Amino acid sequence: MRNHPDSAMIFCAGRGTRMGELTRDLPKPMIEVAGRPLVDHAIAQLAGVGRLVANLHYFPEKLATHLASAGVETVFEPELLETGGGLKNALDRFTGEAVFTMNTDAVWKGPRAAEVLAAAWDPTRMDALLLTVPHAHAHGHAGPGDFDIGPEGHLVRGRETIYTGLQILRTSTLDDIAERCFSLNTVWERLLETKRIFGAVYPGEWCDVGHPEGIAVAERVLKDA
Template identity: 70%
Template sequence: MRNHPNTAMIFCAGRGTRMKTLTADRPKPMIEVAGRPLVDHALDQIGGVEHRVANLHYLPDSLEKHLNTAGIETVFEDTLLETGGGLRNALPQLRADVVFTVNTDAVWKGPMASDILSEAWDPEKMDALLLTVPFDRVHGHLGQGDFDILPDGRLARGHGSVYTGVQILKTDTLNGIDETCFSLNLVWERLFETNRIFGAEYPGHWCDVGHPEGIEIAERLLKDAH
């Protein structure tokens, strides 16, 4: 029996304000990089996951049609709920105790993210497993690092690696949070207290496409890959 998820939550609801005029007529996941929407690059990273749900909010029509064509369920948010609130809002459709969560503003060069996480996932000791990449294989990222992976695999706040936007998370970690709109950072902070948040290192390259300059950087990365 597989002990890793077969369900994924794909975050598509944000307004994409950092993309400036590029999101004037489309949601960020529909911005094209190397001739394909950003959301398709994200979907490549969970290719073996059968049950996929995406949240929508800003200019949803074209994105909903695109996702439905790919067999992905959608759930509309009347107001933005951030990542944690969006995940909890989608739980009735996800119908899973453990899920992948996937951001849609990055491009990858290397193995499938879900494979790396699935191989490292240990539900006996983990409530969350975040995929990170060391700074020397990060492209287009404007900020500092997010985490360090400790020798035993647990995560600590630090600057050595960047969160790639893909993780495995037990959905009961959302229990007891009163806020309707909240970030998954709130969940992670609670898991730091219980020592049940772990990290896995992505062996390939990763590019942040959360800002316009990231598009050209990502396309160069993909061109080099081929």
């Protein structure tokens, strides 16, 4: 699709505390699911995106070496900046008006997630487009949903769909945020007011691997592929 982003920010800086002992001496994106690090599952969903950048903080050397072999650029964060601050800190690495941003604590079964999102991206109407999944196609996720999707694709806070961790975001939405450390939820709240935030639905299966129990669940989902 024309006008879709050709760069992506992969969030790899967190400490992964919910993973317990698994992240005692390993960054969460390097935890293996079905024989591959979580970050490799994320990279596979971004195949075809020209430039990939990841932020690092916890055990950065282990991640930097691995990501370099995959052609991913890295930005070190001396202090954790959360998702919004991490993206803003790396903006000089990107060109274009919008970027993909992606979390690394999930696995997917189905069409390539970035392609699904790019096909739905309309920069004339959207400042953000979030990829969501209905509860029936989400695995390892015990909490409520995050958003409802209106008839024209507008997002509102709700429980019908779960945010998958992948979005397209117009970088200018960060321009007037003065804080150095902030969550992308700050940006979303503003866009909910302007009705410039939209949702697309992933048609495959998605599994939350933000906690140790999610690993076995994800491996079962992938085995059934």
